[in-house]
Amino acid sequence: MTQTVDFADLTLDELRVALAPDIAASAIFDGWNETALVAAAEMAGCDVDVAKLAFPGSKPMDMVEAWITSVDQAMEAEWPQERLATLKIRERIRSLVAFRLEAVAHIDEAVRRALAVMAQPQNARRSLRLGWRSADIMWRLAGDTATDYNHYTKRAILAGIYSATLAVFVNDDSDGKADTHAFLERRIDGVMKFEKVKAQFLGKDRELPSLTRFLGRLRYPAR
Structure with missing residues (x-):
């Protein structure tokens, strides 16, 4: 390009x-x-x-990080909050992750190699931080304003979904990456069900302080 x-x-x-x-x-x-x-x-x-x-x-990881940042910025430009606001929350998240997949649809091998770079032990903490950052951007674009326990769980779960979806993506030979998109839909369905159950169990205003502190360390890893 x-x-x-x-x-x-x-x-x-x-x-x-x-x-x-x-x-x-x-x-x-x-x-x-x-x-x-x-x-x-x-x-x-x-x-x-x-x-x-x-x-x-x-350095490979510097290049990978710049690339992830470019995808983050392109996603924010394509899906501003006001555009996403017309969709249900499930569709907001699906649209954002789908955009990221479409952005790399023709460079599977580059994605595979990037994942290998990120998986190296010396890059693990930085990769975790980048995954968290992208998940945070997606949730903020989707209109999430949570600052309690939910802030951390939503981002941790979405980062996990995106990472798992990329792992499927790089090995997906189906037409139009249909298997990857089907996988994504199932994961999002699971999260929506989990959110309903969690809301019923925890109640609207309840927090779990110890878990919140643990997830906080994921957001701000110790140096």
């Missing part, structure tokens, strides 16, 4: 995100490495030395 951007006007943070989709496209063939970075810079018309400055050391 060729960028029509004046890279000289971008900050390094903005440049990383701007280059990320092209890096992902190159990662299909080259993996998340300097070769993909150089190919992406050339494809986008960005000075290679500047691109390398944006990704010092050409």
Whole structure:
């Protein structure tokens, strides 16, 4: 995907995100490495030395994080709160996750390689934080304003659903990724049923402090 951007006007943070989709496209063939970075810079018309400055050391996880950020931003642009507000909550979440799947529909191998990078032990905490961040963005776009126990459970569950759906996605050879979308629908159905049962069990205003503190550590991992 060729960028029509004046890279000289971008900050390094903005440049990383701007280059990320092209890096992902190159990662299909080259993996998340300097070769993909150089190919992406050339494809986008960005000075290679500047691109390398944006990704010092050409670290794979830095590239993957920039790519996830680019998907987050594209999702926010495509599905602002006012557009989602016309849908039921179940459809809001389904639409947001479906958008993310469609955004990577033709770069399965890049997704597979990105998941492998994220699964490396040294990247585990950072990957958890990124998954939480994307889930948080989705819930906020969906209109969620919870600040109690529900804030944490919703994000933890959605991050788990999205991660599991991606694992199905990269191995799905069905037409139009039909099996992946069917899997997503089943997971969302399960969550909606769980939310109803949880509401009945806990009551509207009840919290579980110990679990809330534990989930809080997922949101803000210790350094």
